Amino acid sequence: MRTTYLTIAGRIRQELTEITQVVERVQQIWQLYTSTQPRGNEFLVDATALNLHSFYAGIERLLEVIADRIDREKPMGSAWHRELLQQMTADIPGVRPAVLSPETRTRLDRYRGFRHVVRNVYSFSLDVEQIVPLVRHLHAVDAQIQRELSQFADWLEQAAGAE
Template sequence: MKKKYLALAGRIRGELSELEKVVERVLEGWKRAKQTGDDFYLDSVALNLHSIYTGLERVFELIANTIDQSRPEGQNWHQELLRQMTVEIPLVRPQVISVETRNNLDDYRGFRHVVRNVYTFNLNSGKIKHLVNNLPKVFSQVKNEINVFIQFIEARKGENKEI
């Protein structure tokens, strides 16, 4: 196995570890927002939800660039990258995430776009609540699927194939 694939597996693990901390921050921020009624905690929750999707997208970009050697371009590249991760590339790699996970992550991708383009005091607390409530399940699902993908990378260690 080439060293770059071992490095990729390590980088992905590192990102997942950091993302676990961000998930904890989202849940704690949400708890404090509910306890205090302080909208500034909602700002924190929104920013951390933004960070979760950004971190996952970074993982997907690493896979696209290192293994697929192709990353979508154009106006909708964020959506296309998410789709790309659900596709098996014969003789190269299995799908990274399931279609169900992609559909769940698309809500977070869309919210990240909103956070980037709207003043925080205009954010919809109902949408934030939905994302926070689903986060433990969605993050667990994506983390498990990415870990299976890491196992695929590492299992190819002794083979003479590209990956």
């Protein structure tokens, strides 16, 4: 387990760095979109949506690794994405502490839902009004994710050292 825990902790830290880069890209693209007059460069909306999708996808990849390699149980079925978020808020005695707080799960669920939209509609059909709150809250949600996943990586490293 020691190597597994250390490997996952390293991966979490690496992905968090990449997630930060995605958040910065979203902010830069959105700033360009909102400063363009008249507002008409819809390609910037597409780029924002793609990066919001990447933000959530990066987080979900990490949660899947935790479910697969630590919990040894990944949700299945049509609602597995939502169930994965729920699973990560559970403290599993003898296995691991909760990875995410319920508040973070709730906030991430909005990005999960948007990820579904991006994957299932044509980009020219995206609703800018759906994107606005996601961009507005992105830094706060990212800060929560960075804090909670870093704490979990710390726990993994401590648990590996205790073996």
